[in-house]
Amino acid sequence: MQPPTLNIAGGGLAGGLLAVLLARRGIAVRLFERRPDPRGHAVDSGRSINLALAARGIRALEHAGLMERIRPVMLPMRGRMIHEPQATTPPRLLPYGQRDSEVIYSVGRAALNRVLIEAAAQYPQVELRFAATCTEADPTRGSLTVQDNRTGVQSVLHDAATIGTDGAGSTLRASLARAGELLVTELPLEHDYKELHIPPRNAAYALDPDALHVWPRHGFMLIALPNPDRSFTATLFLPRFGIPGFNTLNSDAAVREFFRREFASAAVLIPDLTAQFRAHPQGHLGTIRTEPWARGSVLLLGDAAHAIVPFHGQGMNAAFEDCGVLDSMLGATNTSHDWPRIFADFYAARRRDADAIAQMALENYAEMRSAVLNERFLRQKAWALQLERLYPERFIPRYAMVMFHPEISYSQALRRGTVQQQILDALEEEAIASPQLSPTQLVHAEQLITARL
DSSP states (O other): OOOOEEEEEOOSHHHHHHHHHHHHTTOEEEEEESSOOTTSSOOOTTOOOOEEEOHHHHHHHHHTTOHHHHGGGOEEEOEEEEOOSSTTSOOEEEESOSSTTOOEEEEOHHHHHHHHHHHHHTSTTEEEEESEEEEEEETTTTEEEEEETTTOOEEEEOSOEEEEOOOTTOHHHHHHHHTTSOEEEEEEOSEEEEEEEEOOBTTBOSSOTTSEEEEEOSSOEEEEEEOTTSOEEEEEEEESSSSSSGGGOOSHHHHHHHHHHHOHHHHTTOTTHHHHHHHSOOBOOEEEEEEOSEETTEEEOTHHHHOOOGGGSOHHHHHHHHHHHHHHHHHHTTTOOOHHHHHHHHHHHHHHHHHHHHHHHHHHHHHHHTGGGOHHHHHHHHHHHHHHHHOTTTOOOHHHHHHHOTTSOHHHHHHHHHHHHHHHHHHHTTOOSOSSOOHHHHHHHHHHHHHHO
16 A cells, blocks of 8 residues: 655654654655755754753654654753842752752754754655745645745645644744634734853853753843853843833943843853844744644644743643654554544644643743742742652642653643642641741641642
8 A cells, every 4th residue: 555645844843753753654754844954054043042852852752763863962951040139149959850850951953953854864755855835735625835945936736634843933824824724823922032152161161051040030031051062052031122121222231231230140151242132133932822723634733833932941842742642643543544533633632731831831931030039939849849759649740740741741730730839828828937848737738639639
């Protein structure tokens, strides 16, 4: 029997992984990517946003047999290193979890993309086409219009299903929305971002490389993630307008004064701060919801269907989990490839989880830029870890459920996390300001956990 052919519109992270998974199932793949081949071109400076690879993404990569290729570009981060506003206060580490295995990994987008494309290229049933934009799909006829970006010539491919993995700015999603096939809701964040490069100092890391560094300032923040070349990629998240806001940083003098006042310990590590600030683009952030993701022979997956803000480090992980779920569904169908039914089932299975992580990502921004400076938050975080030690099967902090427990769905993590927060808030009524729960609180906690979890 001739193997089915499937188009993938978008050769980024999700598209590359999906091509490998489909090829392993004997499915012929045509993968289209509007950008040049990443194996021979550098990524645009200032647009990478280093990625956090966690358990959900790792599970999908392991399933594809790719982890050994990716480990060399992974750097472990044990927790958040908090740089407080007071210059005299030393940075303090807030561990992500209490087990040695509970770490997340910094990984560069470009390096990871190259590994995935190289892996896909090794399968003879995968055809890679770069500088090719998928401009329109007809979910009823099973056709896909592709434009060669070098010549401008368009061609139409027929009789194949298409999966759109072309990111938050998806051309394919836009074409389907124009045709009335789906409804797209874009919820822009009022905060933008700008990336900055912290070079090595004396051939060594300028900061502790085993942590994600955060300079929380309530209404905004700076973060920095390590790179394999001993540099850091720093990202400023700041309101688009306001005081302070990107609109006020309109001169070198304003940039220098802002960083001197708010991020002095980071500013001294960036010798060409103002030059970078001028040269690097100001990126926009937001949440995208699509209804539905599946229409006939076309499916949207990953950011193309459900883009989220980056503050939980789950955009890539959620997209990789999408790929793993779809692959599992294909395995369950044996030799049947009823794409409209499979795509509809996939949408039904993943929609609630996508909505849940979108909500949690927005909430995590408030935590990273503000709550980590709050004594009540820090006290409850310590309590949560204590309760996890006592009830490891029943009380797992929400952050840990999302990052380290892929067997717990995003929607379950959101629901259970809400109940757990209610329990922690109830314990505050008996609190003596201490990071350790009192015997009375422990008795109350056990009663609440038994009743609610």
